[in-house]
Amino acid sequence: MNKYNHRDIEKKWQEFWEKEELDKALNFDKKPKFYGLIEFPYPSGEGLHVGHIRPDTAMDIICRKRRLQGYNVLYPIGWDAFGLPTENYAIKTGIHPTVVTKKNTDNIRRQLKNLGFSFDWSREINTTDPAYYKWTQWIFLQFLKRGLAYKKKMAINWCPSCKIGLANEEVVDGKCERCGTPVEKRDKEQWLLAITKYADRLDKDLDTVNFLEKIKTQQKNWIGRKEGINITYLIDGTKETITVFTTRPDTNYGATFVVLAPEHELAMKITTEDNKKTVAAYVNNASKKTEEERITEGRKKTGVFTGRFAINHLTGKKMPIWVSDFVLSGYGTGAVVGVPGHDIRDFEFAKEFGLEIIRVVVGKDYDTSPIARPEQVQEEEGRMVNSGILNGLEIHEATRKIMDYMVEKGWGKKVVTYHLRDWIFSRQHYWGEPIPVVFCEKCKNRKYNFIFIHGYDSTCKTPWKAWLKKELEKRGHAFFGPELPNTANPNVEEQANYILKNAKIDEDTIIIGHSLGGAVMMKILEKIKTKIARAVFLDAVLRPEFNHREIPEVIASSDWKFNFKKIKKAANEFVVLADKDFIIIPKDQSEELGKLFEARVIYVKPNHRHFSRAEIEPEVLKLFDDNGRVPVPEKDLPVELPKVEKYQPTDTGESPLAAISDWVNTKCPRCGGPARRETDTMPNWAGSSWYYLAYLMMEKNPKSEIRNPKQIKNSKFKIRNDEKNLKYLDLRFAGDQFKYWLPVDWYNGGMEHTTLHLLYSRFWHKFLFDLGLVPTSEPYAKRTSHGVILAEGGVKMSKSRPETIINPDDLVKRFGADALRVYEMFIGPFDQTVAWSMDGLAGAQRFLEKIWNFYGQVKLMDCDDGKKPCANAPAGLPQLLHKTVKKVGEDIEAMKFNTAISAMMIFMNFIGKHEAVPRAAAERFLIILAPFAPHLAEELWQKLCHKQSIFREKWPEYDPALAQDQTIKLVLQINGKVRDLVEAAADIGEEEAKELALASEKIKKWLVGKEVKKIIFVKGKLINIVI
């Protein structure tokens, strides 16, 4: 046989696999499914280096093994192609990002194909493809509809040199990542996604998934759920109160002052005249401070006194109220109560300004002396002193007791806070998905006439309705809320006719249907000719079905038949507004209304009692006051990026898109008047938050798809063909694919994505689950992570030091893809950081050569079925084979690829010594080798005269009895030290073992003149004589 030459075989098999569609995942196949996922690459100009392909190789091995085990495997790949490096490159060179992206993806695709990864290339996706980001934008619109995307003025990081807003991750040590200029703060309106609304579920549901423990811990810490109490204090000499958040109310007897964040609304409000000037100066200064100044100042505490005092409920003490920037406005209530005896920051603050320090907890050392140094501030355990009713209690008991006490007294309220913040979703860059919203001045100023339809046995004079009327009229809207006929014994038709007769209904009308009024509203909408501006369902009734009771009058009030198609056409927008805690009308009615009318569904805070009490509810007012922000209608998606010559940032802090007037100026989809497009784009994390779904929506080569015949008839499938872009199924109708493939069975990725991408995509998935679009509440069943590969010498491979980057292209040429794959996996434990070594790579190649040479000259004995040894087969071979099959299989599952390869080397070293081996053993070994070195295994398989691909074979079973050793070397110990080894049967009993041990010459020598105290026998392992 020829010498092993990877160049002759690797291309050949790659082409063969592609032709055979060996790696194609079939939707709805009968086999069990396996969805293996790796993080899709960013197509950088440098291409891949050897570190990038470690996780790809690992998952490829797992997926190839799964195929051999009879699974229908999906191993997809795509491009996460929006982002700064491409945009920067475009700015520098003037080449359009689309062109750059194309060039880079072509290059990396070539690299990946050369390595023989078994990706299903027919499902390749690209986040910058308008057909793709259409759906990214569509999901954003759903967030908007549900009130989970909102705009807020906030401080952003601003680079005065690049004249561009920076994301947090672009700020390194208070400086711009690109140019090193210190970053400033600037106020700007930003889009945010309300991930905090999902904080609790993101935390709790971690218990339902199989993620590495360290990944769960990191996410839990990032979410930072904490239970505590909001304590409200009276401010002496005013009518104001101040609320602070604390997790340690047990120390409240030791509270001696209160501190507000500079941004706190009370900071200026309560300050006495004498202190106004200094406080104003401090507050002003704090807002201007740059990140860098804050860091260089270190932790030295600064602050100013407001001249006011809060009264400590427990001690009656007057606690001075200060303002300081060590208190964060975004966490808790933006105010803290200072307990300098037991909090290091409070202690430093008290020292700085000479405030009183009281100790209320004693630790193990019983030291109660006043504190002089910060390290004496102790925490975490101890008993209460100087604390009234808490004295003597252990701190955790004290916490429980005082919480209940304060709540009972009405001083405080138990609350849960999170470290997690809402996700800032705006970027002022060109190369990202445009946010599909337009701004319309006319809609902002538009005045509506509201028609309010009250419910069964009700009136329009309740306090809540009166409040709404007042608020709307204050804004210049008209409000018509008539008393409907026969409210105690209503007839929906009659009430609808009453409204039709008495109210003016035109395109500026907003109808609010409250409770049974929702049904009345639908009857009205069935009949009108003009399209009204908005229809609002307010805790509305869709069916006369209620929790807890029956209401015969309501059942009788209507035929409960509605023409939803007609109704849907009668209003421009639908909104469903529901009281989360109202128990009589089942919540699923609101949900259903939301789906019927593709409405915005918003739940208001608890305790509104079906919108009866006159409480200010900003969520409600927001609905009538959207600042002229009009969502782009779904049918107009995608909002494509304009093709332009320049991507330079502007001077104003706006995205480069703002300068493209052709694109920015558009027509308002609501009123048809002139409007401006939103010029912010989405962050990188947007496209990657749902990409694992996009693979399932790909529609290419349908000829080889096994399709459920029912679906072809299904009208949903026809809609797909009307889509402008045929590449992706309509996300709303891809449910069957989702049901088949989800959840992702195994997702491997980097630890650096744990708190960003991994959390964000879990959030999006839960949101889509709530919309009923995906079948699972978690996207990923299992998550593991890989270690980084460092350059030789242990330094990081980085763009700034090109000599450290090891490109796989040359290595594939010199050593072959198989050698590179084997070495990548053998280099060290998969989850740990390891340094690259060229010598090691040569070792992997030698291993493959050894296999090649052996298979080239070995004589195969066709004598057994692999279980029973041939008469003249090498002794011990079946045992070793079954052991190896067991170990390699188990190690792949545990991602212990390095020891799997080592086991195969041991096997190879063994059979390499023989001239003839049973055919079955030689073939089984090739199959377990195949996932690691697919080209070589395939070639040798063919040389063994097989017509079919080795990947159509079955992963070998092992016989547990054979995988176990028959005889062992029994270890003979004296006092735990090994003195001799003897051959013995694996199941040798204690008595026999004792005899063996005492018969040993070496052991006898040690026992001369000694008394045996004890003998310990461990079955199958050792016998230990204690003397």
Added chain:
RNA sequence: GGCUCAGUGGCGGAACUGGUAUACGCACAACACUUAAAAUGUUGCGUCCUAUGGGCAUGUGGGUUCGACUCCCACCUGAGCCACCA
């Protein structure tokens, strides 16, 4: 400062649930083959000693145990993530 992880030959690393520490590979050395080299094969390879045997070795110091790389306590070193989060 917090959280998480790691520390074993010249090097990458192995060791199940506490049971022969150093598997496998690299590097190195000697030998064989060769005119020679490369390649390949064979053998050796923690360290010390009074050496057919024995002592000491898994970052350091203690502890539990018949027995500890493995469990517990304290410390040292390094890595990653977060960081004035009340």
